[in-house]
Every structure is written in C-alpha cells, then in structure tokens.
Amino acid sequence: MHGASHFILYVADQPRSAAFYAAVLGIAPRLDVSGMTEFTLPNGAILGLMPEAAIERLLGPALPSPSSARGTPRAELYLVVPEAANCHARALAAGARELSPMRLRSWGHRAAYSLDLDGHVLAFATDGTAGVV
Numbered sequence: 001m002h003g004a005s006h007f008i009l010y011v012a013d014q015p016r017s018a019a020f021y022a023a024v025l026g027i028a029p030r031l032d033v034s035g036m037t038e039f040t041l042p043n044g045a046i047l048g049l050m051p052e053a054a055i056e057r058l059l060g061p062a063l064p065s066p067s068s069a070r071g072t073p074r075a076e077l078y079l080v081v082p083e084a085a086n087c088h089a090r091a092l093a094a095g096a097r098e099l100s101p102m103r104l105r106s107w108g109h110r111a112a113y114s115l116d117l118d119g120h121v122l123a124f125a126t127d128g129t130a131g132v133v
Contacts, residue, residue, distance in 0.1 A: 006038075008048035009075060010055050010066040011118045017049045020117050023094040024087060042081055076121035080109065084124040088112035091122055104128050 011017040018029060018037040030046075031038040037049040052066040066074070081087055085102050092098055096114035099121065105111050111125035 004040075004044050004046050006046040006048055007077065008050050009077070009116075009118065009120055010052045011049050012052055012067065013117075014049055014051045017117055020091075020094045020096075021047065021049065024091045024096070024122075026087075026090065041079065047077065073115070073119055073121050076123060077116075078111075078123040078125060080125045080127075082126060084110065084112065084126040087124040088114065091116070091124070096122060 009017075014035075014037060018032060021037075021039055022028060025039055025041075025047075027039060029037045030040050035051060035054045039047045041047055056063060056065060056067075079087070088098075088102055091114050096116055099113040099115060100111075102110055102112035102124075105125075105128070108128045109125040110128050111123050113121060113123045116122045
C-alpha cells in the first residue's frame with residue numbers, strides 16, 4: 001500500500017478551522033478550496049478539514065448528521081512532534097480549550113490535551129525524555 005493516510009475532521013466553519021490549524025501547526029495548508037482544506041503533517045499524513053454540510057451532501061441521509069454531535073468529542077488528533085509544548089500553547093492562543101496540561105504520561109510521552117474549535121480532542125506529544133536535563 002502506497003500513498004499518504006488522510007485524516008478528515010468534519011468542521012462547522014471551514015475558514016475558521018483552517019485558520020486555527022494553520023496557526024497551531026505553524027504551516028500553510030497544502031490545499032484550501034471550498035469543501036476541503038488539507039495540511040501535510042510531520043509524518044507525511046494529511047489532515048483534512050471538511051465542512052459538516054459538505055459531508056452531509058456527499059453521503060446523504062445514511063450518515064448521521066455531524067452537526068448533531070457538535071461539542072461532543074468525536075475524534076482525537078494525537079500528534080507526536082518535537083515542539084509539542086509550543087504547539088499546545090499555540091492551540092490555546094488560537095482558541096482551543098485546555099483539557100490537560102503538558103505532563104509525562106504512563107505510556108512514556110509528554111503530552112498535553114485540548115479541544116479544538118469543533119470539539120475534537122487535540123493532543124501534542126513528544127518522547128518523555130525530550131527536554132529532560
């Protein structure tokens with residue numbers, strides 16, 4: 001199997017979420033058109049942001065409405081990056097709500113958690129030994 005993995009989050013307001021993730025990730029989107037914004041993540045995977053209305057049009061009534069679950073965590077984006085604390089701080093500055101501050105976790109990562117603008121859990125992590133003197 002070849003190619004990049006795509007993770008697509010359904011969002012209420014695509015431009016608002018695109019601006020949020022551009023600020024948090026510190027990168028410009030690789031694609032930003034009506035109906036989809038994409039960012040290339042550090043490992044080569046693609047983060048997509050699709051408006052809730054667009055996925056409802058695409059899949060029709062068989063899909064439960066994503067907007068009906070807004071505010072309820074529906075997905076977690078867990079990113080292992082060298083500057084995890086800085087990414088978490090940028091997320092909070094861009095409007096995310098902190099769930100758990102940066103700390104060493106039982107699985108060996110230092111990780112911090114927040115909720116993005118659409119209620120998705122956003123975690124930034126780094127190896128637990130990173131930054132330890």
